Amino acid sequence: MMDTQLLISGVIFGLSIGSIYFLMAIGLSLCFGLMRIISLDQLLYYSIGAYITYSLSLATGNVWLGVLGGVAVGGITAFAVERLVFRRIYERELTFSMITSFGILIGGIGVIKFFWGVVPRPVPVPTMSQIDIIGTDVPVYRLIVVGVAALVYIGIWLFLNRTIIGKAIRAGIEDVEHVEGLGINVSRLFTITFIIAGALSGLAGGLHAPLIMVDPAMGLEVLAFVFMVVIIGGLGSIKGTLISAFIVGQVVSIGSLIYAPLAMMAPFAIMLLILLIKPTGLYGSTLVKK
Amino acid sequence: MIKAFKWWWGIVLAFSLLGLSRAFLPLAFLNEVIIFSIYTIGCSFLLGRVGFISFGQPAYLAVGAYGTAFYLFYFGTNPYVGLLVGVLSGLIVSGIVGPLFVKLRSDYFALVNLALAVIIFYLMQKVLADITKGDNGLWFLTNIASTPVLDLGKPSHFFIFALLVAMAVWAFYKYLDDSIFGACCLATKINEDKLKFLGYSNYSVRLLAFIMANTTTALAGAMYAVYLGFVSPEMSSPHRAPDPVVVTILGGVGTLYGPLVGAFAYTGMKDAISKLIGNWELFIGFLLVFIMLAGEKGIWGTLQPHLEKLFFWKKRKPETDSSAKAPR
Numbered sequence: 001m002m003d004t005q006l007l008i009s010g011v012i013f014g015l016s017i018g019s020i021y022f023l024m025a026i027g028l029s030l031c032f033g034l035m036r037i038i039s040l041d042q043l044l045y046y047s048i049g050a051y052i053t054y055s056l057s058l059a060t061g062n063v064w065l066g067v068l069g070g071v072a073v074g075g076i077t078a079f080a081v082e083r084l085v086f087r088r089i090y091e092r093e094l095t096f097s098m099i100t101s102f103g104i105l106i107g108g109i110g111v112i113k114f115f116w117g118v119v120p121r122p123v124p125v126p127t128m129s130q131i132d133i134i135g136t137d138v139p140v141y142r143l144i145v146v147g148v149a150a151l152v153y154i155g156i157w158l159f160l161n162r163t164i165i166g167k168a169i170r171a172g173i174e175d176v177e178h179v180e181g182l183g184i185n186v187s188r189l190f191t192i193t194f195i196i197a198g199a200l201s202g203l204a205g206g207l208h209a210p211l212i213m214v215d216p217a218m219g220l221e222v223l224a225f226v227f228m229v230v231i232i233g234g235l236g237s238i239k240g241t242l243i244s245a246f247i248v249g250q251v252v253s254i255g256s257l258i259y260a261p262l263a264m265m266a267p268f269a270i271m272l273l274i275l276l277i278k279p280t281g282l283y284g285s286t287l288v289k290k
Numbered sequence: 291m292i293k294a295f296k297w298w299w300g301i302v303l304a305f306s307l308l309g310l311s312r313a314f315l316p317l318a319f320l321n322e323v324i325i326f327s328i329y330t331i332g333c334s335f336l337l338g339r340v341g342f343i344s345f346g347q348p349a350y351l352a353v354g355a356y357g358t359a360f361y362l363f364y365f366g367t368n369p370y371v372g373l374l375v376g377v378l379s380g381l382i383v384s385g386i387v388g389p390l391f392v393k394l395r396s397d398y399f400a401l402v403n404l405a406l407a408v409i410i411f412y413l414m415q416k417v418l419a420d421i422t423k424g425d426n427g428l429w430f431l432t433n434i435a436s437t438p439v440l441d442l443g444k445p446s447h448f449f450i451f452a453l454l455v456a457m458a459v460w461a462f463y464k465y466l467d468d469s470i471f472g473a474c475c476l477a478t479k480i481n482e483d484k485l486k487f488l489g490y491s492n493y494s495v496r497l498l499a500f501i502m503a504n505t506t507t508a509l510a511g512a513m514y515a516v517y518l519g520f521v522s523p524e525m526s527s528p529h530r531a532p533d534p535v536v537v538t539i540l541g542g543v544g545t546l547y548g549p550l551v552g553a554f555a556y557t558g559m560k561d562a563i564s565k566l567i568g569n570w571e572l573f574i575g576f577l578l579v580f581i582m583l584a585g586e587k588g589i590w591g592t593l594q595p596h597l598e599k600l601f602f603w604k605k606r607k608p609e610t611d612s613s614a615k616a617p618r
Binding site for chain 2: 085088102103231
């Protein structure tokens, strides 16, 4: 059997990976729930967040400043893309938004290659210190990542349940036309949601950057996993996203402890299984495009 | 006779143009284009006719390629039998996963296919590494025996063979477009309730379309394997997943000759732009967004009406009106 130390570090690793996936999946989930678009370009804001983190931490020596910059630039890029492209395609069918956002993702990767080149770049880990949990040394940075994700979850929950805009977003997920009928500017609501999604993807990229090498195709590498999180949880549900991010993170990390090739495959097998039993994911409702 | 000629002439013209371009274009490029267009027509059929977008076509490509590769590497030497084995393995795999996948909604379908591609990628790279030799891939170019009439080991003979196969595939899809089944596919895309009302089963229409499209993709995979004499897991890597979708959009969704034009333009642009600025993602990505925003017609979809006006003005109704039937 596996020893405890390995298991604990595996669980922490899974939690931190799950947190990154969760941060990106929230954006996708909100975008699908409210606007009924599949926004593959969130993966671009993730890469941009990571690259801004790299550049700013190189320039200032402070990774946290870089992460903040990544969040800001991710949000701004999302705003620009929403205004230029998505504004025109909200009323089109899902596949349309999927293909268009995929074009943005590919084009954005080209832009990143143009500015930063193709060589993978390292980002320093902000804190190398380790903490002792039941006799296992755990890197503090991974715990910070988990903490940030937890804070974001609480923040999003408060935002959606306690503020007028948040309540309008929740109502919009149920029925956009009724919200519009109440005199709420739905178009602005869409923009706000898209910016939040982009900023959270930027945050995910910034936080993930010190754990991996930053390279132009990093968005494509996590694409499959992030989508798996969204799908297992059910498109449009924040709670489901949290749970499925947790499951996927643990499966990836514990699976790699048991048998390494399994780590990448097992989550997909689980996703197939869940979809075949419940075609809308764990918490997804049968949202259709009106 | 005249009728048969009318039906065939578009296909014959397209492929004889491709055959003639052999005079001034490199053979490797043309072989690539033909295989790529066969690869894409499955995706184009699924997206344009059945309304299913699939980001997992590399999965079926790899299934076909590995089916052929296993035969040629371990068992036999005849490339034709290898091709047959590849197509059969594609048929079997899509027959197994099809009943499960086609029940899903279009967006889930896309991602489940992507998941299948990732599973097959890791299966070939890691889990079955003993048989597939992992990342090194299987090399069997020397195993391919020379065959009497068309020796598939020679690129020039392979080109003729590929051209004939592609013609057959196009004739098949043209036949599908004209048939009741093709109309059913369009109906299930546009309004599945009405199709149900007419007494057809959405499920079986989709299943049949899914199996046909993915068997075509597996055929492309098998041809890649025979042509290159080598397969590696890279073939089903998720990074390659967007290629067929991009080519489909580039050529024109759901049009008969879209995949051919798209594959030609895509392969050409990829070569030219990588040589010129070495950053073709930038170009292809924004081109994709532009095509989508400009009415998602693609190259062929835009050209087709103009060509028809040019060649058929007032003479007769254009017979390749497959795109006119598809309202979008």
